[in-house]
Amino acid sequence: RLEYNQPVYGRDQAITLSVKYTVTQQQVLPVFGMVKNDHGYVAVITEGSDAEISALPSSTKSTAYNRVGTTFTLRKKDYYTMGEGNWNAKILTTIAPYTYESSDLQVEYFMLDQDDVSYAGMARRYREYLIETQNFEKKDTSGKLPLFLEVYGAVTKDGNVLGFPTEETVAMTTYKELASILQEAKNLGVDRTVVDYVGWQTGGPNKLVPTKMSFEKKLGGKSEYQNLLKTAEELDATIFPRVEFLKVTGGGNGYSKSKLLAKNVNRTPIQVFKYFLGSGTKALGSTPSFLVSNMLLEEIYGKFDKAYSKLGMNTLSLDALVNMQYTDYRSHAVYDRGYQQSQVSDILSKMSEKTSLLLKQPNAYAMTYADYISSVPSFSSDYLMEDYAVPFVQIVLHGWIPYSSPAISASGDIEEAFLKSIETGSNLLFTITAKETSTLKDSEYNYLYAADYSVWLDTAAEMYKELDGILGDLQSVEIKNHREVEDHVFETLYENGTSILVNYGKKDVTVDGRTVKSMSYDVKKGGN
Template sequence: MRVRLLAGILAVTVAAAVAGIMNSNTGKAEQAALESAVLTVSQGSQVGGTARVAQSGGLQLDFNPETAEVTVTDISTSTKWSSNPVDRANDKVAKGIKKMDLNAQLLVDYVDPLNKPFQLNNYIGSIKEKAFTWKQIQDGIEITFDFPKAGFSIPVQYALKKDAFTATIVSDRIQQRDKYRLVAINLLPFFGAGSTKDDGYLFVPDGSGALIQFNSSNSVYKSYNERVYGGDQAIDVSEQSRVKEDIRLPVFGLKRNDHAFLAVINQGAYQAGISAEGSGKSNQYNAVSSTFTMTEFETNTLMAGSLNEKQVVRGSQSIAGKQSFEVRYYFLNGQQADYSGMAVRYRDYLINDQGVKPVTAKQQATIPLMIDFLGGVQKRTTFLGIPYRSVEVLTSFKDLTAITQQLFESGMNNLAIRYEGWASGGMNGKVLTSLDADSKLGGNKAFRRLIQEMDRRGVAFYPVVDPVKFYKGGNGFYKFFDVTKSISRAPAVKNQYLLSNGTKDKTLSPWYLLKPESVNEALDRFSAAAKDKGLKHAALESIGSLVYSDFRRSMLSKDGTGQLWESGLDTAVSRIGGLSFDHPNAYTFIRAESLTDVPLASSGFDVEEESVPFYSIALSGLIPAFGEPINLVSDSKPYMLKLIETGTYPAYRFIARSGSLLAGSQFDSLYSGDFQAWFSDVKKQYNEINKALLPIAGQPIMHHEKLGEGVYRTTFANGKAVLVNYTNEPIKKDQQVIPPGGYVIQVGGGTP
């Protein structure tokens, strides 16, 4: 039914409330619940009134049936969080459509059959047309926004669940009736937005995390707009202009004066994006929000190199998926209203809502150390002038046994080892489905003895397996049947890119992505073989860091792939037990024993003010996390300080034999990979990091703060704190002097 004007009404009877809310689809049970409810109506900030539609967990939810605005009130502080800026009529920056956007709860992108893009908001397309209906649901309200001119409708639900406000796009009930295809829906783009009169910042999960300060001059730069878990990897990219960090966590946040919210994308994260923009660019507000993506695009070059070369943009079909898009907002006040409080709240979410349990580690006199070794790599060689590829041994099974003994004798016995290229054919061989080891490295019997020896010593031994990347056919997998298709329906080819100009590196062989169903098959076969052979640990690459669609005729969206990933990983962890993930996304956490190459910095986009260790705070006390290999960073000293600041364990990447063997392989850039040449440095660096981290190892981080330029304090649950100084001058804090490029451990944690 059409919305009825409620202006001037201060109170309504139950019968009037029911008449205003219900539609013909309301069931008997829902009607009975409504008849027992009393909706309080008070004068709203806009014309008309607001109806109290839910109250739970110290929160109240009000709805304005004329403008479709919602307001959440935190009862403990009387703080109000509105879907739209209450003083937007006074905005002197926004013009035209940008002014109209401020009235909207949805910003919609869509295309016509020729992929011509259009934009529309629900204020112009639905509210002004009086084409939306609403009804009471459990703990909240549902509004269906119909866009009669564009031919689609979008149902949205707002509810209170425990201590959270939830906003949900009911994906499986989206209707697209006309020629247009929905591309993306930005949900609550201005929720809780800060104005030019407010102090605060926007938090975005760029890598480790980053802050965009309110009302900053940086707002003139390109706004933040990135995809959760990275872009769709099945789409070919001709150039990669810059190396950037991906979003690994489906979260974002906003601090406004003494209050803040953390938003968690609880459902639909695989197809989500996160946008953030400061004041002065489009309007006078600072806002951060999430977007639900339904259509992907790919640019293909036709007749490349000819006079008739042209670029063609292809779009996928529009897929909503069966899973709703749900965002939960958690509200923070006082000392908890900052990025540290947001990260601590997300850690609570991981434990209580996702079931992530802290990894129980045996008590050790030293901190964990992770070393990654390359076993065998394929190199091109010749025999009687005939070229062929052969496995070059870089670290044999005997080499690994000897190195482990050397590390133990030097006191580095809290050890984890990742072992790449151990399988038949070395690195980049066939899709792994068994524990068939390469004969040049030692063969199957020697590999089983190696596993047993590592287990006897208490070493967490992780043979590396990548069930996603397809380099060559075999083991029941074939390029024609088993690789993912791009939007053009050609196999999705992947390439390395040159750092110098961002173009594809033609000197390295490309690879393909297994279609998601085949990934699960490969993982299932490998984990079954691992269980049969008694393998207790494995490192899984790509499946924990990449998500992509399969654009076959029966398209599988990123969301569908993500759900397959989760199912396959659940089976694998039930058989192997100890899984480690590289560059890990959030969906790995509940299935992880350890995490490697975790992000400790952001991309450094112009719009961002600074990086923050949100990722490290959230995972602290839960899962052992290791950083990027120290021997591969450009300057090890500040990086080691970053490990200490964030409570992250050290890692290295080596080969046992001479680095000259890497020449002519795809790993010839691993110039600092000779273990013996690095051994004395490893011992010295490890001892230094061990001394710093041992008092706080495994402790949850409770607070992180910037004390001054280049000076930070991290406070842990046991009351200890570490103060780090990245500057070239000694810094005095709390009667303690922090040496230049150094740190001090503080007992008592200081004053947050």
Template sequence: MFTGWGKGGQNGSNPDKFPVGKELGGEKGLVELKNRLADKGVPLFLYNDYTNAYGSNGNFRPNADGIRTAGNEVLQETYYLWVDQESSSDLTVYFINPKVASSIAAKDAERFGNMGMDSVAIGKTGRLLLSDHHPQKRLSRKQSAEEYAKLAGALREKLDNVGFYTPNEYLWPYTTQMFEMPMYSSQYMFATDTVPFLQIVLHGSVDYFAPPANYNANPKEYLLRMVEYGAYPSFKVTSEPSWKLKYTLSNYMFTSYYEDWKEEIVSTYERMNEALRQVQDATIEQRNMLDWGVVEVVYSNGVKIIVNYRTKDVQYENRTVPGMDFILAGGE
């Protein structure tokens, strides 16, 4: 996933994202990076957002193209750099009318195809669904969903991979990958357990990725949860130390330096690959709570993954499942 690849970086002039940032070598440099990764079997997803517009630019006019509230005011919010509320780094964010967004995405799809890029990841557009009370462009939430479906279809027609961040169900037919799949419940007191319902429905049909592991407070427990849920790991990293982001609107990325995380990334991949490579295309048939903190996940190919969240070893069919670990059983 490559964020900030367009003009102005991560918080640039979206939706006017072209040309590609000159710091990256422009369009030629981006295509070269894509080809190098493709040789290793890794797709390069370009992050895009068709919901938020950062400021006003030639291709977006807030009064004409922005979503309006029921009071006919342009819907907007401000991202503050809290260390300096008078800083020019504060950013006004508008919300793009879905019809306008669909038109922009169709043009982007053509340009991505002409560039030779084949994979995009769509941010808020997949999960945020708003009505628009603009007097000339009024849209219900149902009509907004229809426009976003057109948007996704236009991208899918031109590109091999169209990933969404936790997309709503109406976008599933167009989605080849899902990012930041929910891994925890709401934690409301009436919920007695966290059940991976979405994962049970989707596993074997689409690849999905957990939220970045380098921002989880308990990486060992998080690894077990990813194994149980059949979710691939992800990490959000930067090539420069995180402290350089302290006085920017990206200061939420407080532990992103690749050099700090590269060993953890490799070990996480290797450990999870032991389990998930055997069930990649299988569906989840059962999820059984064998005891408090001990879960059995049964896949359609006969493989069973037993996850032990306890600190002490437990027994499973004459085998030992170490504390805070997992084992595989069954299969061919």
């Protein structure tokens, strides 16, 4: 696609997506801007839950100028397919109720000082905005560089007993096995780890609303989990149990489906499908997830808080709650994305008072509550109008909140992904399991095909030690500038004067007397 067009905070999950033609990075910041010579601005969408940022290059027929701006959707429409999958399927259009007032829409523009006329300057000015208006504070960036691990504990898959179909829980990484992995990592030279533990609780992830919490017996039960925490403390590792608030497989834990599940424009439960990468069509054979009603989020959090407190937990990992938005069209009222955002912000505020939070690729309104952030995208969406990827989010965060790149172990080119971590100042993330992932063939978790820890741990440790030598003493230092110095060669400049050059090209290059080999980097330490 030539033009850039993305909804802020991702698409509304209540609107049907029949075909997913492209896979793009989510617009997690409500920010856009423009620079021309020594003039520029950065704009922040401060009101309006259904905004979309658009950019159009000067090479189009309609204009001789670059353009960027925002549009707001005041009234949505959805398409409903009757007889989906059949030759005589019919598509019907439904118009959503009108929910906006003019006061709900607002964009603030900030003119850039001459020293800030660049995308790095835009990012710094946006960080100042967060400090001034969102209580954005520096988190603890002292100590050793962390290695992020996303570890899958218990998962569910289809099975059978005496020929009858059943659902069985499979232990992929028990509490004892995770403790052993952390010890192995320490022995290999990994000084500190941050663990996002998925599926640690009874039944694994994404099953029922988290109003009742208990330890999965197949993973070892409560006593083994306590032993894991003791081992983690001794090894300077922090365990963040992940809890899912939005995605469920149905009713339960005191809630009926009719009350619990969010509704789309057609007043039927919202379903979140997986899509085939090749065709972009829905994987109708897979089990879709349902989404929890926005009107129940505060109530569910209250029950969760009581249950979680009884377990003595003081850390927590969150995924969909901080990066997914949708409108809930109930028969009596419409709870839009703005309402959901307000509810989530209130919940995170309460959580952060008593719990250390690890957030996975959070939207802007959630970032300020994070102690750690995982899976910040390192690559762009590759729109045709793009020249190269800009680490905008990383410039905002570096020196303030520790963050990781997406999982290196899921990358098609780990050498390039490692260089991206160096360029963007990102910590490393690996997704792992203790058991061989062949167990998960033909299950909902077949995307973990490359997660065997025995394959990755040595590589993770070597990469970690190399990255520690580069970024270890820069954790609390802000990124001052980022630029492309020549084709496929980028410089990241830190406030203390440290300059890092990364060369993605096929040839060695020399920049200001510094030779950088192909697919390599050069570090020039600062004196301040």
